[in-house]
Amino acid sequence: MNYDVMVIGGGIAGEEVAINLANLGYKIIMVEKDYSIGGKMIHLSKVFPTLDCAACITTPKVSETARHENITIFTHSEVKNIERISDKEFNAELVQHPRYVTNDCTGCSICEDNCPVVVRDEYQFDMVGRKAVFIPFSIASPRIAAIDIENCILCGLCEKVCPADCIDFTQEEEVSGITVKSVVVATGYNLFDASQIQRFGGGEFKNVVTAMQMERQLVPTRPFNTVLRPKDGKMPDNIAYVLCVGSRDKTVGNPICSQVCCMYSTKQAQLLMGALPMADVTIYYINIRAFGKGFNEFYQQTGDMGVEFIKGKVGRITEKEDGNLIVRYEDIESGKLKEAEHDHVVLSVGILANTDYQSMFNNKAVLESDPFNYVKQTQELCCPPKTSIEGVFVAGTAAGPMDIPDSILSAGAASAETASYLRSVKN
Numbered sequence: 506m507n508y509d510v511m512v513i514g515g516g517i518a519g520e521e522v523a524i525n526l527a528n529l530g531y532k533i534i535m536v537e538k539d540y541s542i543g544g545k546m547i548h549l550s551k552v553f554p555t556l557d558c559a560a561c562i563t564t565p566k567v568s569e570t571a572r573h574e575n576i577t578i579f580t581h582s583e584v585k586n587i588e589r590i591s592d593k594e595f596n597a598e599l600v601q602h603p604r605y606v607t608n609d610c611t612g613c614s615i616c617e618d619n620c621p622v623v624v625r626d627e628y629q630f631d632m633v634g635r636k637a638v639f640i641p642f643s644i645a646s647p648r649i650a651a652i653d654i655e656n657c658i659l660c661g662l663c664e665k666v667c668p669a670d671c672i673d674f675t676q677e678e679e680v681s682g683i684t685v686k687s688v689v690v691a692t693g694y695n696l697f698d699a700s701q702i703q704r705f706g707g708g709e710f711k712n713v714v715t716a717m718q719m720e721r722q723l724v725p726t727r728p729f730n731t732v733l734r735p736k737d738g739k740m741p742d743n744i745a746y747v748l749c750v751g752s753r754d755k756t757v758g759n760p761i762c763s764q765v766c767c768m769y770s771t772k773q774a775q776l777l778m779g780a781l782p783m784a785d786v787t788i789y790y791i792n793i794r795a796f797g798k799g800f801n802e803f804y805q806q807t808g809d810m811g812v813e814f815i816k817g818k819v820g821r822i823t824e825k826e827d828g829n830l831i832v833r834y835e836d837i838e839s840g841k842l843k844e845a846e847h848d849h850v851v852l853s854v855g856i857l858a859n860t861d862y863q864s865m866f867n868n869k870a871v872l873e874s875d876p877f878n879y880v881k882q883t884q885e886l887c888c889p890p891k892t893s894i895e896g897v898f899v900a901g902t903a904a905g906p907m908d909i910p911d912s913i914l915s916a917g918a919a920s921a922e923t924a925s926y927l928r929s930v931k932n
Contacts, residue, residue, distance in 0.1 A: 506534070506599070506681065506682070506683045506684070507532075507683075507684045507685075508532045508533060508534040508577070508683065508684070508686075509526070509531040509532045509533065509594075509683040509685065509686050509687065509927060510522075510523075510526055510531055510532075510533050510534070510684045510685060510686065510687045510688070510689060510923055511533075511534050511535075511536065511597065511683065511687070511688050511689070512533055512534070512536070512689045512691060513536050513537045513584055513688065513689065513690050513691060513692055513862070513865065514535075514537065514544070514548065514690070514691035514692045514693055514901075514903070515535055515536075515537030515539070515541075515542030515543065515544060515570070515578070515580070516542075516543070516544020516545060516564065516691060516693045516901065517544055517546045517563055517901070517909060517912055517913060517916075518544075518569045518693070518900040518901025518902070518912045518913070518915060518916040518919075519535060519537075519542075519544070519689070519691035519900065519901070519916070520535075520542065520544075520563075520566045520567065520569075520916075521566070521900075521912075521913050521916035521917065521920070522689050522691060522900050522916045522919050522920045522923070523535050523570055523573075523576050524566070524569055524570055524573065524576075524919065525916070525920035525921075525924075526625075526920050526923060526924060527573045527574075527575035527576050528575075529924055530575065531575065531927065532575055532577075533573075533575055533576045533577065534576075534577050534578075534579070534599075534683060534685065535570070535576060535577070535578045535579070536579050536582050536583070536584050536599065537578065537579070537580045537581075537582065538581070538582065538583055538861070539555075539580065539581065539641070540580055540581050540604070540649075540651050541580060541582065541641050541642070541643045541645035541646050541846070542567055542571065542578060542646055543563060543564075543567050543644075543645075544677065544693055544919065545693065545694075546559055546562075546563045546573070546641070546909060547559070547563050547564070547567065547642075547644065548628065548717075548720070548721065548724070548872065549587045549720055549724070550720055550723040550724040550725075550741050550773075550776060551723075551772060551776065552594065552772075552789060552799070552909055553768045553771065553772040553800070553803060553908075554768065554772075554798075554799040554800055554802070554803030555832075556775070556776075559875075560644065560724075561575075561628035561722075563863040564644055564671065567644075567646045568646065570880075571646045571647070578647075579599060579601060580603065580647065581601070581604055581651070582599060582600060582601045583599075583600045583602070583865075584596045584598070584599060584600070584865050585597070585598045585600055585864070585865060586596050586865075586866075586867045586870055587688060587865050587866045587867065587870060588866075588867050588868070588870055589870050589894070589896070590684075592930075593686060593930045594684055594685070594686055595680070595683060595684070595685050595686070595687075595688055595896065595897075596683070596684055597683050597684075597685070597688075597865075598679060598680055598681070598682060599680070599681050599682070599683050600679070600680050600682070600880075601678065601679040601680075602678055602699065603653035603654075603676035603677055603678060604649065604650075604651040604652065604654060604676065605622065605654060605672065605674055605676050606649055606650045606651055606671050606672060606673065607671045607673050608639075608647070609669050609671050610648075610649040610669065610671040610796055611668075611669055611671075612640055612648035612649060613668065613669075614640060614649065614650075615666050615667065615668060616638045616650055616662075616666060616667050616672065617636045617638055617639050617640060617650065617663075617712075617914060618636050619662045619663060619666045620636035620638045620639075620662060620663055621662065622636060622656055622657065622658055623635070623636060623637075623657070624636075624637060624653065624656045626639075626728075628641055628642045629728045630715070630717050630718045630721055630767065631718075632718055632721065632722075632728050632735065633728040634730075637652065637653045637656045637657045637658070638650055638651070638652045638653070638657070638663045638672075639651065639653070642726065643726055645724075647676075649673070652672070652674075659674070660801070663867050666710065673751045678767060683897070686896070686927055686930055687862045687896045687897070687898070687926055687927055688896065688897045688898070689879055689897075689898045689899070689900055689919055689920075689923055690783075690862050690892070690898070690899045690900070690903050691899070691900040691901050691903055691916070691919075692859045692861050692862050692903045693765070693859050693901060693902050693903060694856040694857060694858065694902040694906070695750070695802050695856070695857045695858070695859050696715070696717060696854050696855075696856060696857070697750065697751030697757070697759065697854040697855045697856065697857055697887075698751075698854075699713075699715050699750055699751070699852045699854050701751070701757055702750060702751065704820065704821045704822065705747065705819070705821075705822050705850075705852055706822045706823070706824060706830070706850075707750075707782075707852050710822070710824045710830065710844055710850075710929075711735045711736035711828070712734050712736050712741075712824070712828050712829075712830060712848065712849050712850065713822060713830065713850045713851075713852060714735065714737060714849075714850075714851055714852070715851070715852050715854050716746075716766070716769060716770065716773065716851055716852065716853045716854055717854070718851075718928075719732070719773055719851045720744050720769075720773065722780060722841070723773065723776045723777070725778065730783075731780060732777065732780050732781055734828065734848065734849055736828045736848075737828055739848075739850035740781060740784075741781065741784060741796045741848045742781075742783065742784050742785065743785045743787075743846070743847045743848050744781075744783065744784055744785070744786050744787070744847060744848075744849045744850075744851065745786075745787045745788075745823075745830075745845070745847040745849070745850045745851070745859050746770045746773070746774065746786070746787070746788040746789065746834055746850075746851045746853055746909070747764055747789050747819045747832070747850065747851070747852050747853060748767060748770060748788065748789060748790045748791065748850040748853045749766065749790070749853070749855070750766075750853055750854045750855065750856040751763075751793050751854050751857070752766060752793070752855030752856075753855075756930075759857060759877070760853060760877075761877055762794060762855075762906070763855035763856045763906045764794065764796075764906040764907060764908060765856065765906065765907075765908050766794065766853040766854070766855055767790065767793050767794050767795060767853075768797075768803070768804075768908070769853070770788055770851070771788070771795075771803060771804055771807045771812075771891050772787060772803075773851070774786045774807055774810075774812045775806075775807050775812075777828060778810050778811065778812065785811075785813070786811075786812045786813070787813045787814075787815060787845070787847070788811070788812060788813070788815070789812050789815050789818075789819050789832070789834055790814060790815070790816060790817075791816070791818060791837075793814070797908065797910070804930055811850070813833070815836070816836075816837045816838055817834040817835055817836045817837055817843070818834060818835045818837065819832055819833070819834040820833050820834060820835065820842075820922055822850060823829065823839060825846075828848070829846055829848045830846070830847050830848070830850050831844055831845070831846055832844065832845050832846075832847060832850065855906075856902065857878075858874075858877060858878035858879040859902075859903065860874075860878050862880060862903065863874075866894075870894055871893075872892055872893060872894055872897060873892070873893035875905075877902065877905070880892055880899040880903050880904050881893060882899065882904055882919035888922060889904065889915065889918055890904075890915070890918050890919040890922045890923075891922065895926075896930075898919045898922055898925055898926075899924050900912075900915050900916040900917065900918075900919035901915050901916055
């Protein structure tokens with residue numbers, strides 16, 4: 506298989522790069538490890554500071570990417586052993602993992618309805634269950650079912666009820682070689698695991714959730730009808746946000762700011778004021794970093810709506826018998842230790858580097874990392890997309906923490922540099 510560019514990652518940055526280059530006539534192969542393209546943005550409710558619908562922005566982008574004649578997409582797949590074989594070409598191995606469902610699947614969900622196995626749904630961040638055979642989410646692309654073979658009990662019900670005869674348990678991993686002229690790394694980021702900071706009770710207290718779990722309760726495809734406390738299903742009256750969980754913290758190995766936590770927490774606070782008009786919302790922060798266009802106005806507007814901002818460093822969260830939570834914090838302005846009771850706490854977790862790219866290149870072509878494990882930008886000021894390997898470029902949060910507009914801007918720069926490189930190679 507021969508292509509001009511391999512885009513690794515099907516999130517908003519990868520899609521932007523692929524579409525830009527495909528519109529110039531280049532042949533693109535997009536490799537996404539998940540069952541669907543769309544990345545993390547497709548799971549969000551709204552974007553800050555405009556509160557535009559996130560799915561309304563990213564779904565047309567997903568559709569355009571999937572239907573473009575110059576873009577070939579491989580989902581549930583990985584890239585290995587990327588190697589430069591000449592001044593003009595790279596070789597790589599494409600590993601396609603089995604879905605155990607053929608591409609003829611119509612997405613009717615009959616198999617899902619009849620499956621007897623229920624496990625936690627990672628696309629709803631473990632708040633509800635899904636079946637062992639499942640369609641990842643309602644607007645997945647491609648909308649093809651997949652079988653979680655690790656949890657499947659091989660009862661055969663899905664195979665019996667499938668009207669299109671798409672279930673295929675004989676599928677095996679396929680490895681094929683590909684040749685490309687350039688590579689764009691758009692592998693995105695990972696969320697910080699809140700359970701690493703045990704004093705906050707993440708993963709231990711049911712009414713302590715992460716920001717992404719709260720985000721999923723605010724989207725139209727939410728798991729519940731409204732925002733609920735996980736422990737007892739009650740609507741919360743007093744919600745607290747704890748900022749900088751896993752960011753600006755050397756003890757957990759992430760001393761840098763994640764750049765998005767302040768504003769996504771502020772956004773969620775506004776959305777909660779609409780979803781739960783009688784609820785009180787408090788945000789505990791160290792510093793508010795509202796650096797983008799309209800960000801500071803958005804922050805001030807949130808305070809005017811009644812959200813309480815407390816400049817304080819949270820030290821510990823404990824749970825009462827009724828499920829309410831005691832937040833113990835240092836009030837920075839007064840210098841005193843204080844406690845406050847809330848019935849629901851949201852941990853605003855930071856973002857970490859996705860280090861998958863480190864295993865994609867063989868020993869002859871090592872892609873360098875920066876001190877925080879993001880892809881190193883060798884010419885950060887004059888040419889940010891360039892990496893330590895000529896012909897390999899980086900886009901989006903694979904290069905460092907950034908919000909959605911900056912990710913799209915980064916992708917635009919990466920596609921421009923890639924096109925320039927391809928023209929130089931051709932000549």
